[in-house]
Amino acid sequence: MDKTRVISSVCAGLLALALHGAVQAQELKIGYVNSDRVLRDAAPAKAAQARLEQEFSRREKELADMAAKLKAASDKLEKDGPTLSESERARRQRELVEQDREFQRRRRExxxxLNQRKNEELAAVVERANRVIKQIFEQEKFDLIVQEAVFAGPRVDITDKVIKALNANGGK
Known part of the structure; x- marks a missing residue:
């Protein structure tokens, strides 16, 4: 009997703690921010993407042109191959290999x-967004704001508020 009473007392105590925790949890003010949406939809993120496109579009076009020339040269060699002398075919193949090496090197660079600049721009936008989130956290007296969640209901989702604040003041 004593063992049963102890177990009952422990269970009652645990239940009381759980209920007390549930009451306290209802008093918490929690917010959720969808970081992917912020980095896709906020004006500073769009401006960063536009800067990257402007900065890298010329080099991207040069690479596309270089790839097209390389393919054309390869197709021409394949077409002309049977009529070329062995030494001419070998020379053209060496040229193609060198051109391909140069193309691969430029593409890798x-x-x-591009990845380095994307990371720099992304870091700047994330820093701005975090400042805005902290400002909202302090002004609206949140207890917790999370950016990663399996599920978050619309009642706690403050993503639109963060995007609006970033758009309004450029995230500063």
Whole structure:
């Protein structure tokens, strides 16, 4: 009997703690921010994307032109191959290999430069968004704002508010 009473007392105590925790949880003010939407829809994010496109469009076009020339040269060699002498065919193949190496090198450099700049621009937008989120947190007296959640209801979603604030003041 004593064992049953102890277990009942422990269960009652745990239930009381759980109920007390549930009451306290209802008093919490929680917000959720969808970071992907902020980084896609906010004006500073769109401006960053436009800067990247402007900065890298010329190099991207040069790479596309270079790829087209390389393909045309390869197609021409394939077409002319049977009529070429062995030495001429070998020379053209070496030229194609060199052109392809140069193309691959430039493409790799382009991708590295683009990724570096994307990371820089993304970091700046994230920093601005975090300042806005902190401002909302303090002004509206939130207890918790999360950016990663499996599910979040519209009642706690403050993403639109963050985007609106970023758009209004440029995120400063």
């Amino acid at each position: 382009f991708q590295e430069d």
